[in-house]
Amino acid sequence: MGCEANVYSLAIAMEMYAADYDERYPPADRWVDLTLQDFVKTPGSYRCPRDRSTARSSYGMNSAISGMQMMSVPDDVVCLYETAHPGDNPYGSPDDMPLPPRHLGGNLTCRRWPNIKQDHATPTWGPFGPR
Numbered sequence: 001m002g003c004e005a006n007v008y009s010l011a012i013a014m015e016m017y018a019a020d021y022d023e024r025y026p027p028a029d030r031w032v033d034l035t036l037q038d039f040v041k042t043p044g045s046y047r048c049p050r051d052r053s054t055a056r057s058s059y060g061m062n063s064a065i066s067g068m069q070m071m072s073v074p075d076d077v078v079c080l081y082e083t084a085h086p087g088d089n090p091y092g093s094p095d096d097m098p099l100p101p102r103h104l105g106g107n108l109t110c111r112r113w114p115n116i117k118q119d120h121a122t123p124t125w126g127p128f129g130p131r
């Protein structure tokens with residue numbers, strides 16, 4: 001699948017996870033473990049076609065929203081992004097995005113579904129408000 005389709009399915013998986021778990025996002029350090037089990041059918045969805053690593057996930061979760069109540073996260077906050085440090089459960093901040101970007105138009109980031117934007121200049125990452 002293409003990167004954008006992947007990020008769509010992962011963003012939807014995040015919302016589905018939250019719906020089942022007290023309206024909260026998963027803990028960032030286990031987000032792939034927790035979404036892969038029940039909400040993402042294809043392990044390939046975690047892989048950007050342009051990621052040269054063989055790690056499980058090419059995408060990171062914004063650590064600022066780890067375990068947060070979904071409703072307390074503003075719509076423009078980044079949920080998922082392309083990480084320069086692929087791994088089993090990658091998470092972090094804008095500093096972790098690949099430079100140069102993986103794609104011609106920039107790295108892909110995703111606000112709360114379905115606000116997917118392809119750019120590097122992402123407006124809001126947190127921290128914001130109490131957890």
Ligand SMILES: [Zn+2]
Pocket residue numbers: 003048049050082102103108
């Ligand atoms: Zn990509």
